[in-house]
Amino acid sequence: MVREPLVEVSVVIAAPTEAVWHALVDPDTRAMWWSHLDLDARVNGRLSERWSGANGEARLTTGRVEALDPARLLRFTWADDDWPEPTTVTIELARIPRGTRLHVHETGWDRIPDAPNLAAAHRDGWGAHTEHLRRFTEAAAGPR
Numbered sequence: 001m002v003r004e005p006l007v008e009v010s011v012v013i014a015a016p017t018e019a020v021w022h023a024l025v026d027p028d029t030r031a032m033w034w035s036h037l038d039l040d041a042r043v044n045g046r047l048s049e050r051w052s053g054a055n056g057e058a059r060l061t062t063g064r065v066e067a068l069d070p071a072r073l074l075r076f077t078w079a080d081d082d083w084p085e086p087t088t089v090t091i092e093l094a095r096i097p098r099g100t101r102l103h104v105h106e107t108g109w110d111r112i113p114d115a116p117n118l119a120a121a122h123r124d125g126w127g128a129h130t131e132h133l134r135r136f137t138e139a140a141a142g143p144r
Contacts, residue, residue, distance in 0.1 A: 061081070
C-alpha cells in the first residue's frame with residue numbers, strides 16, 4: 001500500500017483567534033498578506049489564486065468552500081489548472097493561552113500525478129502562507 005504524501009503545517013500566532021480568522025477570510029485584510037488569493041468565504045463560495053509557475057507561466061488554482069465554522073474551521077477543495085482532481089485543504093484555528101494555533105492539512109494527493117513533488121511544494125507554500133499570516137496578525141495585534 002502506497003501512503004499518501006503528508007501535507008501538514010502548524011503555527012502558533014500571538015494574536016486573538018478572531019483576529020487571525022478575520023485576516024484569513026476578510027478580502028481587504030487578506031489582500032495585505034496573501035494578495036493572490038480571491039476567496040468567497042461562505043459554504044459553496046468560490047476561490048481562485050493566480051500565480052506564476054517555475055518558468056514564469058501564468059497559472060490558476062480554483063476551488064470551492066466546503067465547510068466554514070467562524071474562528072474555528074475553513075475547508076475547501078482546490079486544484080491547479082492541470083490537475084485531474086482537487087485536493088482538500090482544512091484550516092483549523094484553536095484558542096490557546098498565547099494566542100492561536102493554526103493548523104493546515106491538505107489531503108487527496110493519491111489522485112494527483114507527481115504527488116510527492118507537488119505535496120512537498122504545497123507543504124513549503126503553506127509554510128510561507130502561514131508565516132505571512134503570523135507576521136501580519138501579530139503586527140496588527142501589537143505587543144501582548
